[in-house]
Amino acid sequence: MSDAIRHECGLAYIRLLKPLAYYHRKYGTAFYGLNKLYLLMEKQHNRGQDGAGIATVKLNVEPGHQFMHRMRISGAQAISKIFQNIQQEVSDLEKMYPDIRQYPGLLKGYLNFMGETLLGHLRYGTQGRNNVEFCHPFMKPSINPTRTLTMAGNFNLVNTDELFSMLDAHPTTTIRESDLGAMIEMVHYYLCLADDTDPEALNIEGILKQATGHFDGGYVCSGLIGNGDSFVMRDPNGIRPAYFFQNDEVIVAASERPAIMTTFNVPLEEIKELRPGSAIIIKANGSLTNPQILEAGEHKACSFERIYFSRGSDADIYRERMDLGRNLAPKVLDMIDNDLKNTIVSFIPNTAEIAFYGLIKGLEDYLNEIKISRIHSRTLTEEETRELINRRVRIEKIAIKDVKMRTFITEDASRNEMVQHVYDITYGTVKQGDTLVVIDDSIVRGTTLRESIIKMLDRLGPKRIIVVSSAPQIRFPDCYGIDMSRMGDFIAFQAAVALLKDRGMENVLQETFQQCKDAEANGQLKEQNFVKAIYAPFTPEEVSKKIAELLRPEDVSASVDIIYQSVEGLYDACPHNKGDWYFTGNYPTPGGNRVANKAFMNYMEQKEGRGY
Incomplete structure (x- = not known):
């Protein structure tokens, strides 16, 4: 992560x-x-x-x-x-x-x-x-x-x-x-x-x-x-x-x-x-x-255990993380128009490595189907056959985690410039016109992507950067053991708010806030998750597109896209761990609804602290 x-x-x-x-x-x-x-x-x-x-x-x-x-x-x-x-x-x-x-x-x-x-x-x-x-x-x-x-x-x-x-x-x-x-x-x-x-x-x-x-x-x-x-x-x-x-x-x-x-x-x-x-x-x-x-x-076993927290040495977790990556292959192929020849695939950070292998297997499955189809469709020369058989998904080790960077500089701009060097990049791996696909475990706040990783990848000179998350969009706070409690921190929430403002729908924010206040006054804050209304007008793809806009720094030359795992893809990969409240807002206990509503109220009232 x-x-x-x-x-x-x-x-x-x-x-x-x-x-x-x-x-x-x-x-x-x-x-x-x-x-x-x-x-x-x-x-x-x-x-x-x-x-x-x-x-x-x-x-x-x-x-x-x-x-x-x-x-x-x-x-x-x-x-x-x-x-x-x-x-x-x-x-x-x-x-x-x-x-x-x-x-x-x-x-x-x-x-x-x-x-x-x-x-x-x-x-x-x-x-x-x-x-x-x-x-x-x-x-x-x-x-x-x-x-x-x-x-x-x-x-x-x-x-x-x-x-x-x-x-x-x-x-x-x-x-x-x-x-x-x-x-x-x-x-x-x-x-x-x-x-x-x-x-x-x-x-x-x-x-x-x-x-x-x-x-x-x-x-x-x-x-x-x-x-x-x-x-x-x-x-x-x-x-x-x-x-x-x-x-x-x-x-x-x-x-x-x-x-x-x-x-x-x-x-x-x-x-x-x-x-x-x-x-x-x-x-x-x-x-x-x-x-x-x-x-x-x-x-409702916590799905984040499978995506990230637990060690991947568990046989089931290893297989599930592979499937999380494999399930993303069709989305990646669709976004690059099936152009694997001009696409490099990598991963950041190291904990995303297993999902990366799964993504590669999914892309290779597609490539193998293409090979079989072409072999059956016409007679190939030896040279054409050799070229076809040797075609591979392009894999590179793009970024390597360097020493933990510390800085004595207090100005935000200088500190952010230093943060970019947390990773070392492998120069010479990207050619002009290449698309760079990088998989991450999940994207919570997006701060490291915006301030460090995307700028770092842009220095390699790709035409396009596609960041792939093996987890769905994190939309709601957790209250069962993970420190994700402030609504305003989530890049998905920021994107939904930005979309509401873009479309002149700011009233949804105030209406949701009033529903929360009324429920609090009536002692019913845990009866319903009112914050779902913030996301309801938009498809996941619309939210992802806005996230990409928010995370792309102005001084980056490459275009930037974001692909998230679907909730259905998560269920398919992790069928026995369907704890999904941070993605869907469907909390397994009443207290979760109260936490989500309180976290939203804190955001609207510009209060710090957790929702519980």
């Missing part, structure tokens, strides 16, 4: 089912669990680089000894720093007891994070606050183990104020401004209401049913309770991803399937996807159940 956006978070959960001595004997180290937690987090580091945290629970701890520990670090390299701190603790202990590694029981007693239940989290600060207080896990401590809770997750809730009001809670500013703060307060409230006279009989399923029934959002959350029970739960629409694996040694859950496959060397078919609205509940004795906590709604 050429436009940088904050997104997602990553979850890593491990429950060791054997005593620590077992792993020491079999794998040669009592640190098996911590080593695996480190790998599971590192294999998902793409999901969060603003901070990280871990928590562990020790089972069967003598009364009076601490059973739950937590560490959080904000900023870059947080995962490494956390585990370096643990390593330092081990090294300090070895100075007193050089052979301590040979005694797993002593290690558990001396080292804070030598527990049997482990939770890790990777954070992107979707609210723009990256200080350590906002890093997961959060903790609700108590001297009573059954009322001690730590939680982490990958989510956004859109009704946090309502949750705090229901609880009549007055938390600290940090807790109130965090979605996890609202979530852990609600779960802890019902945890404290539960009968804890028998810690082994604590009804986690009932607690989750009561607590999560109040949540509005997309989430995967995990909690560790001091008595040894733990859980991982997914929202009813399956918006956020979650996978788990179980054998006789471990139970594992994570945000991404390949992370589990690589860390534990298990095949794809042994890993299960957590059903929407369900949870895995692991009791202190290691037994696992997978109950349905909330009734599953319409399956």
Whole structure:
């Protein structure tokens, strides 16, 4: 994605089912669990680089000894720093007891994070606050183990104020401004209401049913309770991803399937996807159940996971990204009038590479059909046959990401000129009269395209630049884990507003704004997404054409066109992940409508901030 956006978070959960001595004997180290937690987090580091945290629970701890520990670090390299701190603790202990590694029981007693239940989290600060207080896990401590809770997750809730009001809670500013703060307060409230006279009989399923029934959002959350029970739960629409694996040694859950496959060397078919609205509940004795906590709604798994966020090493995601690119081939051929001879195809940024391969395969399919047709239509000379067989789609590595450019210059014009050099271009690849087709994952704001990429590509001297997005037009804010919350940021919205003004239809803006204000006054802001009316008068092609006009700098010589994936093409490529609200405005929960309407109201009132 050429436009940088904050997104997602990553979850890593491990429950060791054997005593620590077992792993020491079999794998040669009592640190098996911590080593695996480190790998599971590192294999998902793409999901969060603003901070990280871990928590562990020790089972069967003598009364009076601490059973739950937590560490959080904000900023870059947080995962490494956390585990370096643990390593330092081990090294300090070895100075007193050089052979301590040979005694797993002593290690558990001396080292804070030598527990049997482990939770890790990777954070992107979707609210723009990256200080350590906002890093997961959060903790609700108590001297009573059954009322001690730590939680982490990958989510956004859109009704946090309502949750705090229901609880009549007055938390600290940090807790109130965090979605996890609202979530852990609600779960802890019902945890404290539960009968804890028998810690082994604590009804986690009932607690989750009561607590999560109040949540509005997309989430995967995990909690560790001091008595040894733990859980991982997914929202009813399956918006956020979650996978788990179980054998006789471990139970594992994570945000991404390949992370589990690589860390534990298990095949794809042994890993299960957590059903929407369900949870895995692991009791202190290691037994696992997978109950349905909330009734599953319409399956709306986030399609951006498939387009961009999740690693492409997942077999299904790789295939889907290939199909996203392949589905764009007919549109590209139509726009270049099937003139592949004078067309070069490339990609920016590197994360668009898989979709690029799919686009090339689609263009090659067309080219092969042409070859077959001509071979059958007439007799060819050897030279003509050779030329025909050797005809290929022209592929070039046009742009290479250079070092991250920083500038001390404060003037916008000078800064923008510096930004153009984030990428190095490959000179000599484009001939006079060539069309340059470049595929991107998605186009959100278009800022990088306008200020950097299009100007950079123009220096190569193409007649025409066509930017292709493997995602449809992003028209609406997200409120379930991706930091796309300000309506005015979206280039598609800017284009629709420009079209309304071009056609003398500015009244649509005011009418929509008034509908939102009336709905807010009546407490019905979440009943309907009124912002759809802004796009209703225009076809996707009209919006794309206006976007191209807005993104083409005046000093660029080449003509510029934009091609977007269709929503139907997205469904075809990603049939099981149809979370499309940022493209269509069809939100899976009522809170989404409120967010879209509020974001539009903020735009009209020129207010900063999110719509939730």
